[in-house]
Amino acid sequence: MYKHILLSLAMAFALVSCSSDKEDSTSEDEINSTAILGTWVATELIIDNETASDDVKFGKQILDFLSNKECYIITLQFNEDLSATASNSANYVEVNATADGLDIPCPTETDTNESTYVFDGKTVTTIDENGEELVIGVTIEGNVMTVDAADLDIPNFSEDGQLIFVKR
Numbered sequence: 001m002y003k004h005i006l007l008s009l010a011m012a013f014a015l016v017s018c019s020s021d022k023e024d025s026t027s028e029d030e031i032n033s034t035a036i037l038g039t040w041v042a043t044e045l046i047i048d049n050e051t052a053s054d055d056v057k058f059g060k061q062i063l064d065f066l067s068n069k070e071c072y073i074i075t076l077q078f079n080e081d082l083s084a085t086a087s088n089s090a091n092y093v094e095v096n097a098t099a100d101g102l103d104i105p106c107p108t109e110t111d112t113n114e115s116t117y118v119f120d121g122k123t124v125t126t127i128d129e130n131g132e133e134l135v136i137g138v139t140i141e142g143n144v145m146t147v148d149a150a151d152l153d154i155p156n157f158s159e160d161g162q163l164i165f166v167k168r
Helices: 002-014 028-036 054-068
Strands: 038-047 074-078 083-088 096-098 101-103 111-116 123-127 133-141 144-148 161-167
Touching: 028 133, 038 054
Parallel strands: none
Antiparallel strands: 038 074, 038 161, 074 083, 083 111, 096 101, 123 133, 133 144, 144 161
16 A cells, blocks of 8 residues: 555656746746755655554655665656656565564665656646646755645545655
8 A cells, every 4th residue: 555655656746747838037936946956855754643544654654664774765856957757666665574573675676757847836737647637735945845645646545644855
């Protein structure tokens, strides 16, 4: 289940459209739109533990465990030419039982998707696998990007929450 959530998230960012209407002026929106440039790694999922499903809680624990080991299973790269690369290792996460408890090794394989994107300083506009447009709320403060999980429209992930990315 968690693998599907992370894969869908990466796909949502990877399958994006490109705008051909670019103004020549340096408006505030244009300046804000450059804040997304760079490489971002998913480090945290913020949820309400009182209302979150067990699957989402388990997914959060996996993401926390791997992030603490500096293993990042979702990486997003946004370039100046409006091209984007999404790398996702969620399909390759393994949970192993050991004498000391559970262990989750950092995946060595990854799925990568190349695409284009549109970012207006507040939202990333994407096209999902069915060709439907998604508008995902994004807040960038310095080197931290927060994505509203409810905006992602991921099957079996209807809970409110925030996925935190850190710029590398």
